[in-house]
Amino acid sequence: MAERTASASMGRGDTLLFLTDDHLRRGIEAMFFAYRGFTADPDRILAEQGYGRAHHRAVHFINRSPGTTVNNLLSILGVTKQSLNRVLRTLVEDGLVEARVGTRDKRERHLFLTGDGEVLERALSEAQRNRMRSAFRNAGPDAVAGFRAVLEEMMDPDMRRHYLDGVDHNQ
Amino acid sequence: MAERTASASMGRGDTLLFLTDDHLRRGIEAMFFAYRGFTADPDRILAEQGYGRAHHRAVHFINRSPGTTVNNLLSILGVTKQSLNRVLRTLVEDGLVEARVGTRDKRERHLFLTGDGEVLERALSEAQRNRMRSAFRNAGPDAVAGFRAVLEEMMDPDMRRHYLDGVDHNQ
DNA sequence: CAGTTTATGTCAGCCTTGTTGACTTTCCAA
DNA sequence: TTGGAAAGTCAACAAGGCTGACATAAACTG
Numbered sequence A, B: 001m002a003e004r005t006a007s008a009s010m011g012r013g014d015t016l017l018f019l020t021d022d023h024l025r026r027g028i029e030a031m032f033f034a035y036r037g038f039t040a041d042p043d044r045i046l047a048e049q050g051y052g053r054a055h056h057r058a059v060h061f062i063n064r065s066p067g068t069t070v071n072n073l074l075s076i077l078g079v080t081k082q083s084l085n086r087v088l089r090t091l092v093e094d095g096l097v098e099a100r101v102g103t104r105d106k107r108e109r110h111l112f113l114t115g116d117g118e119v120l121e122r123a124l125s126e127a128q129r130n131r132m133r134s135a136f137r138n139a140g141p142d143a144v145a146g147f148r149a150v151l152e153e154m155m156d157p158d159m160r161r162h163y164l165d166g167v168d169h170n171q
Numbered sequence C: 001c002a003g004t005t006t007a008t009g010t011c012a013g014c015c016t017t018g019t020t021g022a023c024t025t026t027c028c029a030a
Numbered sequence D: 001t002t003g004g005a006a007a008g009t010c011a012a013c014a015a016g017g018c019t020g021a022c023a024t025a026a027a028c029t030g
Helices: A002-009 A021-048 A053-064 A070-077 A081-093 A115-139 A141-154 A157-165 B002-009 B021-048 B053-064 B070-077 B081-093 B115-139 B141-154 B157-165
Strands: A097-101 A109-113 B097-101 B109-113
Touching: A021 A053, A021 A115, A021 B021, A021 B053, A021 B115, A021 B141, A021 B157, A053 A070, A053 A081, A053 A097, A053 A109, A053 A115, A053 B021, A070 A081, A070 A109, A070 A157, A081 A097, A109 A115, A115 A141, A115 B021, A115 B141, A141 B021, A141 B115, A141 B141, A157 B021, B021 B053, B021 B115, B053 B070, B053 B081, B053 B097, B053 B109, B053 B115, B070 B081, B070 B109, B070 B157, B081 B097, B109 B115, B115 B141
Parallel strands: none
Antiparallel strands: A097 A109, B097 B109
């Protein structure tokens, strides 16, 4: 333990103490425990309606980018089309998602939430936002900036691109 | 969108702009994309050896608290004993984990990593720490403090207790 | 000491969500 | 007009959650 600390900060004085193996392990556990909290509230709502996290993810990104194609959703979610298709099929059957054939390219399906879909989306995202809001508020704006900076650095480059796609640069 | 921004910062000037629905949505997506990066490297190693994330979690917490009991692990991981038992059984069969009958209370099994178990643990945690270290380094110490503060606020109280159990208060 | 509770393990069966592989239909674009 | 991309479908499988029922040993309790 002592050696690890020494090696991590070696040659730079105390400036890199936040990079010791122990701090890194704490960061790892923070991610693990926080992600559980992060998904807990939506999971409860989803379970009531017979859906799972996969449905939540689809609904979230369709809501964020109405009219997105199946292929685009595939690259964001990083699953196989068979997996995604199973989820989308139930959502379309249940009337939560509408898949419109593309006008320019008729092979593509453009995905939209229906009214019912928007109701579910709002329930899920409100639950999740409530927890996030309370965490943000308690931690404060500077902490939030750090939170986002670290998470962004932790993403794979491809995912980071998808993340930044959703960023509003107009401010 | 404009109304949301207004409502979130209402009555407090611009101080609460970081709590707008849009910022919260970005935080939600940051968690989603970052968690994928967070698990990507260990997942690759695990897949090579025929294990999954469930094995990683067990190995991680046994390494963190050698001699921990099955019950304690259950409360940390938040799964059923049947789920955990399936994982522990394969780990014991494969000689990565040793389950010693308790001396004080012979009903309990105390869990330890074997030499082979420690080898796997090191491979997994090194991969994960490398990513975390690079993220921490690029974001800087203040960002890391914020990262941890927000994640801690996002945890369920029970999980937060487990998280803090692992904290080193000696500094 | 008898009865209850606790810790653990196990069997069976179910669900979600991921996977691979093979195949079809549609239809744009060179 | 034909090759290939986009999308959908079927089948089979695995990991890893879950519930419910039951077994065993040990510890605790009255």
